[in-house]
Amino acid sequence: MNAAAIRAQGLGKRYGTTWALRDCVLDIPAGSVTALVGPNGAGKTTLLKLAVGLTRPSAGSIEVLGSSPRDDERALMHRIGFVAQDHPLHLRFAVDEMLALGRHLNPTWNDELARERLARLRIPLDRKVGKLSGGQQAQVALTLALGKQPELLLLDEPVASLDPLARREFLNTVMEAVSESAVTVVLSSHIVADLERVCDHLVILSESRPLLVGSIDDVVASHRLLTGPCTDSPGVARVHDVIRASHTKRQTTLLVRANGHVYDAKWQVHEVDLEEIVLAYLGYGVDVHEREAVAS
């Protein structure tokens, strides 16, 4: 995983006077499954649109699969699968008409693969898309994107509107595609649950800027939750990056990005899972005292 599937350097996009994305520097490694996480309006869709060339940067540059999306649009489009938010489809088309469209538009289309996938999901080919459930529509949109056998699959909030079962089934199809073809996947989401099991890289976007970019293993390994005496947090902040602090009368809880090991007998060190780390970056408090009260 050394080549970057997407490389942004000083990338920015401005609409009027508002920056939808700015100061964006990141590498998304080829072969990775990357979660693009952040609240609504953080710039996730803008970044994906820049990657597929649907919009042009106002600042900096973006390189996708080694070329610039605007210069090389046609050639690049065949190599990228993109499922936009709410997976727009022609609702009056039958499923097999959508497949015919995919076959017609994409020289690398694999019809057999697409049909096999839909058969496995028991989605009837003669059904009008508008008559399918939300989960099935999402699967059809995904099948169309995968049918062109892309090197890069971009999914914008693919599971936001789905119920938990449909969400799991959708991600299952994505993961099976990854195991078959080593496609690079970037999926944006404001739902953090499930991402830890399917993604290996993470980009946290907030207020139009990337806050954290890295492999999930590194991210989880470098963050710790510390609980200790109130008096001591300035000492910790000198050595480690404090992402979130909460205080009670007797105790302080810090979520830190640790620079090296945390050696200090005064602090209890806990591991934190990805969801807690992401929420801390996005500024939501997950109160450790409540958690412990529930656990005991």
Add this chain to the structure above:
Amino acid sequence: MIQFHLERNGVPTYLQLVQQVQQAVRLGVLKPGDQLPTVKEVVGMLTINPNTVLRAYRQLDLEGMIEGRRGVGTFVAGGVAPVPPDDDRKALRGALERWLKAARAAGLEDDAIATLFADTLRPPALSRVA
């Protein structure tokens, strides 16, 4: 064939897979020559990243616990045996059951017992601060 499952317990996913294979071998549930599910099957079973499965299998391979046969599949390596042997395991289990009885008699609840056990099991250097 082994049926993997995942728990939300803070243990990384790949390590949960590694531990489940190790445990199945130790308990004799998996025996030398038994086949493990393919990466794609595990992915389909658990909806996880295939790289995670590959990583778990790589580690088990390095430990000599499993071996990949090209084009055939992944198998439990020859020569791995339940550790400890059945008789010892029975004796140890008996001792543990007696200890558990004593702990419960002393008023410990299951959570407290699990905490005490985990804390004792952890290497001394890690028990305080990572």
